[in-house]
Amino acid sequence: MSDARYDVLGVGNAIVDVIARVDAGFLDAHGAPRQGMTLIDEARAEELYAAMPPGVETSGGSAANTVAGVASFGGRTAYLGKVADDPLGAVFAHDLKSIGVDFAAAPLSGGPATARSLILVTPDAERYMNTFLGASTMFDEADIDADKVAAAAVVYLEGYLFDREEAKRAYVRAAEIAKASGRRTALTLSDAFCVDRHRDSFRHLVNHHTDILFANESELLSLYESNDFDAALQAARADSVLAFVTRSAKGSVIVAGEEVHIVDAVPPTPELVDTTGAGDQYAAGVLFGLAQGLPLVECGRLGSLAASEVIAHVGPRPATSLRRLAETAGLLEAV
DSSP states (O other): OTTOSEEEEEESOOEEEEEEEOOHHHHHHTTOOSSSEEEOOHHHHHHHHHHSOSOEEEEEOHHHHHHHHHHHTTOOEEEEOOOBSSHHHHHHHHHHHHTTOBOOOOOBOSSOOOEEEEEEEOTTSOEEEEEEOGGGGGOOGGGOOHHHHHTEEEEEEEGGGTTSHHHHHHHHHHHHHHHHTTOEEEEEOOOHHHHHHSHHHHHHHHHHHOSEEEEEHHHHHHHTTOSOHHHHHHHHHHTTOEEEEEOGGGOEEEEETTEEEEEOOOOOSSOOOOOTTHHHHHHHHHHHHHHTTOOHHHHHHHHHHHHHHHTTSSSSSOSSOHHHHHHHTTSSOOO
């Protein structure tokens, strides 16, 4: 919307990502589960961190990665999340501000440490996240900045934060403010692990408070308890949401009422290195496109382009300007 101060306001787990490349032997030696995401406690986080080889450390979290991607396209962004008053909390805040994201939340004092996700990337480019949620889980309704929500064209909610009852209420509050302000609410399911744990709450949020849904194939199947992809798409259509569903190398499917669009993936150049952040950056491209009023297929192509960029290197955020890439590809006009 033209009167919006922000194109996208992200809400989610404020996490510092620690990413290292390891082999299967490391996973076995240190008991690291071979699944998308595993929650760990602070002691386990310290133990695993000490054992990891050198890697990349950056502010992260799914929604924060997405708003960073929107900013790389040239979009106006803000972020709401909870960090602790500690060194990692300061790193998180500095990283976001340095790329132009409006982040001004007061840090938590006297509680758990800033969250971190220890991401182990294997030679086949799969990533296994071992996540200590720490201070990020202390997010509640008091952390919803009503003025910023009302000023954002799209409020983007991250499924990973959707655990404590306080956070669930905060999400509903944000969605209500957005609706009252004539804005749209987007939800990313984040991980099938999250959906399995909170399916009923997710279904309620999708049914009553979500305009735009992001999911990958496994998350969508879990949400609608189906083994049939087409049936799950029909269920999303019945919920009257604009759905963007990613299918890895198969690209993505967009469902909008009676419309169904298939958008091809963009192969990474020169090769696939790390799938961390692929879904986050796909959402960044789509959300930026929606904020510019582009057709749905063009939004999906921007998403595919952003995902392709991020999987060609280690780390969940763009290593080069997504705006320049989109201009070179003819998806956006040069400015």
